[in-house]
Amino acid sequence: MTSPAIGVDVGGTKILGIVLAEGAIVDRVERPTPSAPSGDLGRRLDQAIAEVVGELLEREPGSRSTTVGVGLPGMMGTDGVLLAAPNLRSATGASLQAPLQAKLDRDVSLANDADCAALAESRLGVARGHDDVVMATLGTGIGGGLIAGGRLLRGGRGYAGEIGHMVLDPGGAMCPCGSRGCWEQFASGTALGRLGRDAARAGRLAGILHAVGGDPEAVRGEDVTQAAQAGDPEALRIIDEVAWWLARGLANLVAVLDPTMIVIGGGLSANADLLVGPVGELLPSMLEGGRDRPAIIVAAAQLGPEAGAIGAALLGRGDG
Amino acid sequence: MTSPAIGVDVGGTKILGIVLAEGAIVDRVERPTPSAPSGDLGRRLDQAIAEVVGELLEREPGSRSTTVGVGLPGMMGTDGVLLAAPNLRSATGASLQAPLQAKLDRDVSLANDADCAALAESRLGVARGHDDVVMATLGTGIGGGLIAGGRLLRGGRGYAGEIGHMVLDPGGAMCPCGSRGCWEQFASGTALGRLGRDAARAGRLAGILHAVGGDPEAVRGEDVTQAAQAGDPEALRIIDEVAWWLARGLANLVAVLDPTMIVIGGGLSANADLLVGPVGELLPSMLEGGRDRPAIIVAAAQLGPEAGAIGAALLGRGDG
Numbered sequence: 001m002t003s004p005a006i007g008v009d010v011g012g013t014k015i016l017g018i019v020l021a022e023g024a025i026v027d028r029v030e031r032p033t034p035s036a037p038s039g040d041l042g043r044r045l046d047q048a049i050a051e052v053v054g055e056l057l058e059r060e061p062g063s064r065s066t067t068v069g070v071g072l073p074g075m076m077g078t079d080g081v082l083l084a085a086p087n088l089r090s091a092t093g094a095s096l097q098a099p100l101q102a103k104l105d106r107d108v109s110l111a112n113d114a115d116c117a118a119l120a121e122s123r124l125g126v127a128r129g130h131d132d133v134v135m136a137t138l139g140t141g142i143g144g145g146l147i148a149g150g151r152l153l154r155g156g157r158g159y160a161g162e163i164g165h166m167v168l169d170p171g172g173a174m175c176p177c178g179s180r181g182c183w184e185q186f187a188s189g190t191a192l193g194r195l196g197r198d199a200a201r202a203g204r205l206a207g208i209l210h211a212v213g214g215d216p217e218a219v220r221g222e223d224v225t226q227a228a229q230a231g232d233p234e235a236l237r238i239i240d241e242v243a244w245w246l247a248r249g250l251a252n253l254v255a256v257l258d259p260t261m262i263v264i265g266g267g268l269s270a271n272a273d274l275l276v277g278p279v280g281e282l283l284p285s286m287l288e289g290g291r292d293r294p295a296i297i298v299a300a301a302q303l304g305p306e307a308g309a310i311g312a313a314l315l316g317r318g319d320g
Numbered sequence: 321m322t323s324p325a326i327g328v329d330v331g332g333t334k335i336l337g338i339v340l341a342e343g344a345i346v347d348r349v350e351r352p353t354p355s356a357p358s359g360d361l362g363r364r365l366d367q368a369i370a371e372v373v374g375e376l377l378e379r380e381p382g383s384r385s386t387t388v389g390v391g392l393p394g395m396m397g398t399d400g401v402l403l404a405a406p407n408l409r410s411a412t413g414a415s416l417q418a419p420l421q422a423k424l425d426r427d428v429s430l431a432n433d434a435d436c437a438a439l440a441e442s443r444l445g446v447a448r449g450h451d452d453v454v455m456a457t458l459g460t461g462i463g464g465g466l467i468a469g470g471r472l473l474r475g476g477r478g479y480a481g482e483i484g485h486m487v488l489d490p491g492g493a494m495c496p497c498g499s500r501g502c503w504e505q506f507a508s509g510t511a512l513g514r515l516g517r518d519a520a521r522a523g524r525l526a527g528i529l530h531a532v533g534g535d536p537e538a539v540r541g542e543d544v545t546q547a548a549q550a551g552d553p554e555a556l557r558i559i560d561e562v563a564w565w566l567a568r569g570l571a572n573l574v575a576v577l578d579p580t581m582i583v584i585g586g587g588l589s590a591n592a593d594l595l596v597g598p599v600g601e602l603l604p605s606m607l608e609g610g611r612d613r614p615a616i617i618v619a620a621a622q623l624g625p626e627a628g629a630i631g632a633a634l635l636g637r638g639d640g
Contacts, residue, residue, distance in 0.1 A: 075608065075609055083609045083612060083613065084608060084609045084612070093612075130476070131476065132475050132476035132480075144576075146576070148468055148473050148475070148480075149471065149473070149474070151469065153468050153469070153473075153577070154469070154578070155452050155468070155577055155578020155579065156450070156451065156452035156578050156579055156580035157578055157580070157613075157614060158578070159578040159609065159613070160452075160468075160576065160577050160578040161576065161578075162575040162576070162578075162608055163575065163576055165575045165608045166486070166572040166575055166576065167488065167568060167571070167572060167606075168487065168488070168489075168490070169488075169489050169490065169491070170488070170489060170568060171489070177608040178605075178608075178610060179571075179606060179608075248487060248490060251487070251499075252486040252487055252572070253576065255482040255483065255485040255486055256464075256466070256480065256481065256482070256483055256486065256573065256576055256577070257473070257475055257480050257576070258474070258475020258476050258477055258478070258479040258480040258481075258482075259475065259476055260476035260477070285498075286487075286499060288395065288404060288482055288485045288497040288498075288499075289395055289403045289404045289479065290498060292403060292404070292413075293403060293477075293479070294477060
């Protein structure tokens with residue numbers, strides 16, 4: 001029996017802490033993510049994380065041996081500093097590891113949240129048994145977690161897996177990261193929303209336009225997926241376009257990493273049925289070696305919104 | 321003291337076999353790569369490789385414990401089959417590992433040649449001491465070898481590192497692999513040649529045009545690098561364009577893999593001075609986290625045309 005492991009997933013709006021034992025969640029704590037003016041969030045963030053962990057430890061018998069891992073929504077360096085975090089901008093540059101370790105009096109492992117989710121899916125989720133896995137989490141942007149040779153691929157400084165910022169067309173839309181044509185500009189919730197607004201402005205999404213009160217600028221990605229689920233042909237055309245770009249970026253990752261399995265997670269994966277099938281069909285035609293190459297399985301994530309916390313727990317206990 | 325290790329590098333025109341002992345090449349054999357009509361090359365190829373190895377083994381005292389590794393110019397699967405090989409088309413689909421092992425009466429490790437070169441540079445070359453390395457070999461196309469966490473990244477089926485086939489612009493030039501806008505269409509010897517011919521046709525490369533006898537279609541990549549070395553401003557402009565695309569693709573790989581070092585090898589690296597500097601300067605501005613991120617070293621390969629054979633030897637003795 002392995003010791004219980006605490007995993008914490010820090011999101012833009014909430015912090016989720018769980019206790020993982022024998023591969024199952026046996027306890028959980030949730031609280032809002034603190035906010036603070038620019039640059040000041042770091043100290044409040046480590047305090048909030050420590051409180052979540054402290055609460056779980058108090059309820060945990062034999063908590064001295066309990067390990068702790070934390071997933072953060074950004075470029076979490078192996079130096080313990082959060083280099084960049086689009087959804088937690090005021091925590092940019094925060095040194096998190098040293099103060100957390102001091103407060104909790106134990107080693108704490110930190111990593112990017114999508115890295116944690118990929119680890120969870122590869123150990124306990126849909127990618128069990130696969131040693132080479134690409135996980136793409138689709139939300140506002142595209143996050144990524146990579147498993148190579150059975151281990152989490154972290155890179156030289158912990159920044160690996162920033163797959164949403166592969167540039168797929170240098171003439172494409174401006175990305176908040178500073179480059180043009182990043183993958184996430186073509187194949188995320190943001191992209192769905194933008195294509196939806198374009199279509200609404202051109203008068204091609206009457207049903208959606210009516211539902212949002214007539215203002216094309218009010219159309220969001222969710223509206224498009226909803227309309228597509230209801231069979232709206234224009235919404236389905238938009239989904240097809242996003243699926244094409246999703247497959248295109250995944251094909252690039254296959255060229256680089258040669259996974260045996262691709263996992264689609266994140267907010268958009270609630271509509272995985274719309275994307276997973278088309279992507280699985282498009283992918284082989286986009287690969288070198290094409291259809292001679294053994295098939296790569298494309299599947300929706302299985303562990304849902306708790307994947308990040310589960311993976312953080314696995315990372316904390318050294319199972320990365 | 322480690323046992324001597326034999327490494328073989330199979331190229332489009334020649335097969336080079338070496339004996340590596342204490343990190344140095346102590347013996348070598350070279351012969352032409354056999355040719356054969358479509359599909360028939362496989363059997364002649366394993367025979368030719370076995371003969372090169374046999375010759376080295378004969379001269380090797382205590383050859384019973386000598387290990388053998390082979391680098392091939394294509395998608396060398398961990399199943400022992402060469403899935404695709406642009407410069408050895410008639411060997412496509414050849415099962416190489418089983419017959420080679422039978423002929424040589426020992427285990428033989430096979431891998432892609434650029435994978436082998438990356439391994440060599442990371443163990444004995446310019447990337448010594450780096451655990452996370454991207455190597456791009458620039459020639460007709462772009463080959464790649466990736467080191468992650470100190471190990472060669474081979475992927476689920478041995479096809480990892482096909483970095484030249486990342487698509488950087490789906491509207492770009494057609495690639496022999498079947499996709500449009502692959503990286504190697506923008507940043508290889510082929511790209512240099514194409515840009516050179518375009519410029520010559522437009523009357524902007526008078527010096528080169530004169531040197532090749534007045535026919536713009538005769539301009540090749542080497543002519544452009546030569547003219548650039550001599551200071552021709554139009555040739556330097558072409559080099560700048562290729563350097564931009566080279567940096568753009570490398571930035572994508574940094575997003576995915578977060579290396580601490582990038583090595584530029586292959587035929588074009590003889591002109592590394594023209595490319596390495598500009599790429600190193602462009603790269604930080606193309607990265608998420610930009611200039612806050614620790615610098616990534618960009619350097620020319622050190623081991624020259626023997627890198628592939630050296631890396632094959634390392635792979636064969638289990639140092640992959």
